[in-house]
Amino acid sequence: MTKELKVRYYKPKSEFKLDIDDIQNFVYDMSRCIKCKGCTWVEHTYMPGTKYTTRCPSATKYLFDSYGAYGKMRIGHAMAEGVLDWNEKALEIMYACTLCGACDVGCKRNLDLEIGLTLESLRVKAVKDGVGPMPAHKVMTEKIVKSHNCYGADHKKRREWVEKDAAPSAKADILYYVGCNASYENKGIARATAKIFKACGDDYMLMTDEWCCGNKTFSVGMLDEARSIAERNIAEVRKSGAKMLITSCAEGYRMWKVDYPKLLDISTDELGFKVMHLLEYADQKLKDGSLKFKKSFDARVVYHDACSVSRLCDPWQPYEGKRGWMGCVEPRLKRRRGTSGLYSEPRNILNAIPGVEFVEMPRTRENSFCCGAGRGTEEAFPEFSSWAADQRLEEVKDSGAEALVSACPWCKNNFTRAVNAQDEKVQVLDIAEVICAAIEG
Amino acid sequence: MAITNEIYTVLETIVGKGYISNDPVVCESYRSGPGGYENGLGYERVMTTIPGCIIMPRTTEEVQKIVRVCYRNDVPYVPYSTGFYGPKSHPHVADALLIDLKRMDDFLLDEKHFYVEVGPGVIYSPIQEECMKHGAYVVIGGGGAQASAIANLIGDGWSPLSHRIGLPHRRILGTEVVLPDGEILRLGSLAQGEDPFWGESPGPDLRGLLRGYTGVRGCLGIVTRMAIKTLPFQPERLVPTGISPNTALELPEKRVKWINFTVPNKEAQVTAMKNIGHAEIAGAVTKVPLFWRALAKAECKEEFWDLWGKENEESISNFFIVRVLLIGYTSEEQMAYDENVLMDIMQEVGGIARRTKPSDESWIKNADSAGMWLMCGGYVSVDYVIETLSQATEHGESYADVKKRYTPPLMPDYGDPGWFQSFEMGHQGYSEFLVYWDQDDNTDGVDQFYLDTSKMNIKERFYTSLLGPHQPLYLTGPKYGPNYHTFMLKVKNEFDPKWMSHPPVPLAHDVFVNRAPWMQHMIDWEVPKDLPK
Numbered sequence: 001m002t003k004e005l006k007v008r009y010y011k012p013k014s015e016f017k018l019d020i021d022d023i024q025n026f027v028y029d030m031s032r033c034i035k036c037k038g039c040t041w042v043e044h045t046y047m048p049g050t051k052y053t054t055r056c057p058s059a060t061k062y063l064f065d066s067y068g069a070y071g072k073m074r075i076g077h078a079m080a081e082g083v084l085d086w087n088e089k090a091l092e093i094m095y096a097c098t099l100c101g102a103c104d105v106g107c108k109r110n111l112d113l114e115i116g117l118t119l120e121s122l123r124v125k126a127v128k129d130g131v132g133p134m135p136a137h138k139v140m141t142e143k144i145v146k147s148h149n150c151y152g153a154d155h156k157k158r159r160e161w162v163e164k165d166a167a168p169s170a171k172a173d174i175l176y177y178v179g180c181n182a183s184y185e186n187k188g189i190a191r192a193t194a195k196i197f198k199a200c201g202d203d204y205m206l207m208t209d210e211w212c213c214g215n216k217t218f219s220v221g222m223l224d225e226a227r228s229i230a231e232r233n234i235a236e237v238r239k240s241g242a243k244m245l246i247t248s249c250a251e252g253y254r255m256w257k258v259d260y261p262k263l264l265d266i267s268t269d270e271l272g273f274k275v276m277h278l279l280e281y282a283d284q285k286l287k288d289g290s291l292k293f294k295k296s297f298d299a300r301v302v303y304h305d306a307c308s309v310s311r312l313c314d315p316w317q318p319y320e321g322k323r324g325w326m327g328c329v330e331p332r333l334k335r336r337r338g339t340s341g342l343y344s345e346p347r348n349i350l351n352a353i354p355g356v357e358f359v360e361m362p363r364t365r366e367n368s369f370c371c372g373a374g375r376g377t378e379e380a381f382p383e384f385s386s387w388a389a390d391q392r393l394e395e396v397k398d399s400g401a402e403a404l405v406s407a408c409p410w411c412k413n414n415f416t417r418a419v420n421a422q423d424e425k426v427q428v429l430d431i432a433e434v435i436c437a438a439i440e441g
Numbered sequence: 442m443a444i445t446n447e448i449y450t451v452l453e454t455i456v457g458k459g460y461i462s463n464d465p466v467v468c469e470s471y472r473s474g475p476g477g478y479e480n481g482l483g484y485e486r487v488m489t490t491i492p493g494c495i496i497m498p499r500t501t502e503e504v505q506k507i508v509r510v511c512y513r514n515d516v517p518y519v520p521y522s523t524g525f526y527g528p529k530s531h532p533h534v535a536d537a538l539l540i541d542l543k544r545m546d547d548f549l550l551d552e553k554h555f556y557v558e559v560g561p562g563v564i565y566s567p568i569q570e571e572c573m574k575h576g577a578y579v580v581i582g583g584g585g586a587q588a589s590a591i592a593n594l595i596g597d598g599w600s601p602l603s604h605r606i607g608l609p610h611r612r613i614l615g616t617e618v619v620l621p622d623g624e625i626l627r628l629g630s631l632a633q634g635e636d637p638f639w640g641e642s643p644g645p646d647l648r649g650l651l652r653g654y655t656g657v658r659g660c661l662g663i664v665t666r667m668a669i670k671t672l673p674f675q676p677e678r679l680v681p682t683g684i685s686p687n688t689a690l691e692l693p694e695k696r697v698k699w700i701n702f703t704v705p706n707k708e709a710q711v712t713a714m715k716n717i718g719h720a721e722i723a724g725a726v727t728k729v730p731l732f733w734r735a736l737a738k739a740e741c742k743e744e745f746w747d748l749w750g751k752e753n754e755e756s757i758s759n760f761f762i763v764r765v766l767l768i769g770y771t772s773e774e775q776m777a778y779d780e781n782v783l784m785d786i787m788q789e790v791g792g793i794a795r796r797t798k799p800s801d802e803s804w805i806k807n808a809d810s811a812g813m814w815l816m817c818g819g820y821v822s823v824d825y826v827i828e829t830l831s832q833a834t835e836h837g838e839s840y841a842d843v844k845k846r847y848t849p850p851l852m853p854d855y856g857d858p859g860w861f862q863s864f865e866m867g868h869q870g871y872s873e874f875l876v877y878w879d880q881d882d883n884t885d886g887v888d889q890f891y892l893d894t895s896k897m898n899i900k901e902r903f904y905t906s907l908l909g910p911h912q913p914l915y916l917t918g919p920k921y922g923p924n925y926h927t928f929m930l931k932v933k934n935e936f937d938p939k940w941m942s943h944p945p946v947p948l949a950h951d952v953f954v955n956r957a958p959w960m961q962h963m964i965d966w967e968v969p970k971d972l973p974k
Contacts, residue, residue: 036811044566044586044807071470109686
């Protein structure tokens with residue numbers, strides 16, 4: 001009983017920082033979870049019925065409360081207070097999670113707890129305590145160190161996707177950050193993006209020597225390594241003189257816009273250049289008339305809101321303050337609630353393409369069900385990753401769509417695997433490819 | 442008795458390997474604290490512990506087998522649906538088996554006979570959505586859209602929509618219960634067949650086993666299946682809009698509409714509610730506490746305190762609101778008629794209609810109970826009373842006086858302690874009183890306030906709905922009975938002679954008061970020597 005009382009009564013009223021380096025910054029958040037499970041259920045206003053009721057892949061698949069954010073908060077709290085130690089199950093619980101942010105936006109409707117940052121911080125703690133990340137993550141992160149890409153592929157081949165008719169310039173305001181996936185695996189996305197720039201009348205350049213963004217390194221809790229990558233990459237872009245960095249990868253977008261500033265304790269505005277996703281760029285160009293769709297794309301289409309271009313992409317602002325009575329903080333904290341997500345942009349684009357019959361899935365926008373690929377999940381828990389994609393594919397089939405469009409190459413990969421495994425007829429496309437098809441035919 | 446390897450293996454064969462765990466990390470995730478309803482209070486600290494094992498059955502038969510194993514081996518167990526209800530739904534004794542019922546999520550809608558049939562893993566908002574797709578609706582209980590419908594209905598199960606839909610004892614139909622020793626009990630028409638359309642059956646109405654504010658905690662069995670009455674709704678779709686946290690249902694104004702009125706005083710509030718009920722109009726009639734209005738306006742907890750800090754007893758005591766939901770159940774014409782009647786009633790009491798958004802943020806589909814923790818992190822409904830509308834306001838005044846004595850640690854409410862509303866067309870008045878606190882403060886006063894509330898109700902002869910699970914049975918039983926407590930204990934002994942189902946309920950609060958040093962000076966009733974230690 002004495003041990004338990006210590007857990008309950010130790011509630012420091014002290015300075016804190018939104019810094020995932022130290023789990024003690026999130027003891028308050030872990031201690032205030034009320035198990036309303038707003039993190040897990042689809043927001044009730046949008047609840048589509050008795051099918052597709054949840055938005056947390058981990059809690060939905062593994063069922064025990066320990067896999068939902070509410071369970072992880074209790075486990076993390078006990079660990080932070082030193083009354084529970086890591087074991088194999090604890091490690092599995094912390095990593096069999098897509099860090100998709102569904103829990104964070106759910107909680108910030110109800111309680112404003114920093115669930116997403118807490119989950120990231122628990123992984124950092126796992127690494128610091130010498131138990132994390134998972135073996136598969138270690139293999140992958142070593143590849144990133146050696147080859148500057150997560151596949152361990154030949155670094156020299158990173159630009160092999162480039163085609164003459166949409167080649168980069170030596171100097172331009174736009175720097176296209178391609179990312180590992182479109183450089184090596186889904187080269188069509190990189191080519192389509194380059195063609196979109198040209199079709200809109202813009203030049204673009206590439207980094208002189210593009211390296212992996214370090215998303216997976218960061219996501220599995222290896223902060224020091226991720227910080228080195230961030231410092232290097234930001235310096236390269238600043239050196240290039242680019243005014244705008246555009247990605248076609250959702251994970252890359254989140255890294256540049258949110259997690260690099262988080263790692264370096266600066267705000268997104270202090271990066272020195274603007275970070276955009278292709279979705280924002282194309283939507284703007286569509287509105288100002290520079291992007292025109294001449295060809296028809298005849299299909300019934302659904303759009304999957306990739307987590308990193310939706311609920312995870314509010315800009316970062318460092319915060320340091322004090323927590324007082326009733327948990328109020330000063331100075332005033334503008335909480336990141338996922339409201340800056342790119343929700344309207346893809347819908348504007350797809351609805352503007354002739355021939356597209358756009359339909360929504362039951363779970364959309366901040367309520368989307370993650371595909372299961374991201375943030376170290378597919379490397380360490382491939383079966384869970386496939387399961388999540390299968391779940392989403394059920395929604396696609398229920399909506400009667402012929403094409404599933406996303407704005408993230410990792411989603412595309414995972415969905416393609418699911419479609420192939422089920423021998424389905426659904427076409428899986430990146431939005432860059434759809435836009436390009438509507439330009440070129 | 443501890444759950445030995447042998448017992449664990451037997452349980453594992455019932456549900457399969459993937460649905461049972463005694464890993465300490467998994468068990469920790471089922472801790473009542475650190476957060477939750479009544480979080481940080483003495484009851485939680487003194488009475489709860491983590492379970493020794495978690496099991497997730499899929500079927501009623503599996504629940505029966507699990508319970509039988511427990512009974513045979515003297516393993517205490519606790520049923521658990523969503524875990525939202527805090528300390529009282531978590532284990533109170535070491536090495537208990539927690540039976541997590543979330544996999545029991547079967548759902549069936551009978552459109553023709555207006556009922557749904559659910560398992561304990563089904564929560565409210567999906568039920569409401571399915572109902573509305575088929576021209577029907579249910580109450581989303583005050584416990585929230587995320588509450589298990591079964592758990593909520595056996596505990597309370599009402600909301601402002603109860604103005605028309607009514608109280609839960611009218612809506613619980615055929616029900617299946619696994620008794621503490623594993624025997625199955627089928628209530629209502631399920632006793633005679635597979636059709637659960639009707640709640641009553643030959644013999645005494647045993648739905649009282651589920652309710653009575655003891656059943657809610659699984660002390661007398663586990664409900665594994667329940668049919669819930671639905672009522673006809675209007676046909677137009679209520680469209681969800683907005684991005685979280687600012688989401689709402691867009692209302693078709695000719696069929697569904699909230700109107701907020703300010704009225705001159707409390708008497709006008711009560712008269713308006715009575716007359717609305719008498720005229721048999723509206724889908725909901727309610728007066729919410731003013732701090733909820735501040736909460737709804739605030740973007741974050743800090744803004745809430747900015748807004749609420751500007752209020753005082755005077756500003757609060759001169760502000761009276763009545764919130765009315767009109768529903769055109771049968772036609773636009775019926776809606777127009779109801780609105781005309783409403784305006785006449787409000788004119789008579791001096792009510793003024795205020796501009797009201799054409800949307801529903803809470804009650805029709807999303808009862809937002811979870812958001813009520815935002816401003817402080819600690820919350821509980823200390824008391825709720827179902828009597829008459831005029832009595833609701835009297836009770837509120839007494840309650841406000843007691844509450845004032847315990848503020849702090851309670852959050853200041855400036856004399857507006859909760860909400861009241863009309864149930865069953867004004868035949869009942871419902872009042873509910875809420876307290877909030879900071880867990881980092883000394884919360885002994887919150888525990889003591891609980892008990893003082895009970896004493897106030899006894900002294901003032903108010904009927905409280907919370908006398909069972911929230912108060913010492915030996916305090917309330919002789920006063921409400923005179924033999925309420927002995928009757929309860931006889932029922933418990935009859936159905937659960939070994940006290941394996943969520944011990945030591947129904948004596949848990951008695952045990953808490955006896956164990957907690959800061960509560961003992963309040964004991965002025967007779968306590969038997971043989972209470973569980």
